[in-house]
Amino acid sequence: MAVVSVDKNVEALSFTIVTEFDAGVERVWRIWEDPRQLERWWGPPTWPATFPSYDFTPGGKAAYYMTGPDGTKAHGFWTITAISAPDHLEFDDGFADEHGEPVDHLGTTHATVTLEPLGGRTRMTLTSVFESQEQMEKMAGMGMEEGLRLAIEQIDALLAEAANA
Template identity: 75%
Template sequence: MTVISSTKSTEALSFTLVAEFDADVERVWQIWEDPRQLERWWGPPTWPATFVKHEFTPGGEASYYMTGPEGEKAGGWWRITAIEAPRRLEFDDGFADDDGAPVEAMGTTHATVTLEDLGGRTRMTVLSTFESEEQMGKMIDMGMEDGMKEAAGQIDALLAEHSRA
C-alpha cells in the first residue's frame, strides 16, 4: 500500500497523509503539475475528478468537479499560493457550486504538499489545515480521511504506467 500513515490533530486543526512511491521526486511532481495525470487520482475511485482549469503557477487557480457513482457532481477549487518545483506545493482548497464559485459556508482548507527524495523513491506528505475544529469535523465526517487514502492508493499504478511509456 502506498499510504504509510494518516494522522488527525484537533489541536493543530490538521490532517496529514504520508505516502511513499517507487519513483523519483521529479516523476511524482508530474502527477500534480499535469492536470490529466492529476485527475487520474485526485478523487477516490468512485468519485473521479475532472479538472476544467489548472493554472499551475503561484496565484493560479484550478477548478474541478468529481463525479459520483450515480452521476452526481461535487465541485472544487484551488488557489495556488506557493510552488517550489519539484519539492513543495501549497494551495487553498474548497468546495464550489455548480458555477464554480466557492461555497463560503464550507470554509477553506490549506494544503501543503512536500516531496522528499528517499534515494530514488519519494515520500509525499500532504498536510491539510482547517479554519476551525467545526470545519475539520465536517470534513472528516464527510469521509476526507478515507477518500484521501483511496485517492493516493491510485498513484502507484499511474506512476508505473508512465514509467513504462
C-alpha cells in the same frame, strides 16, 4: 505505495498523510503539475475528478469537479499559493457551486505538499489545515480521510504506467 502514517491533530487543526512511492521526486511532481495526470487520481475511484481549468502558477486558480456513480457532480476549486518545483506545493482547497463560485459556509482548507527523495523513491507528505474544529469534524464526517486514502492508492498504477511507457 505504502501509507507510512496518518495523523489527525485536533489542536493544530490538521490532517497529515505520509506516503512513499517507487518513483523519483521529479516524476511524482508531475502528478501534481499535469491536470490530466491529476484527474487520474484526485478523487476516489468512484468519484473521479475533472479539471476544466488549471493554472499551475502561484496565485493561479484551478476548477474541478468529481463525478459520483449516480452522475452527481461535487465542485471544488484551488488557489495555488506557493510552488517550488519539484518538491513543494501549497494551495487553498474549497467547495464550489456548479458555476465555480466558492461555497463559503464550508470554508477552505490549506494544503501543503512536500516531496522528499529517498534514494530513487519519494516520500510525499500532504497536510491539510482547517479553519476550525467544526470544519475539521464536518470534513471527517464527509469521509475526507477514506476518500483521500482511496485517491492516493491510485497513484502507484499511474507512476508504474509512465515508467513502463
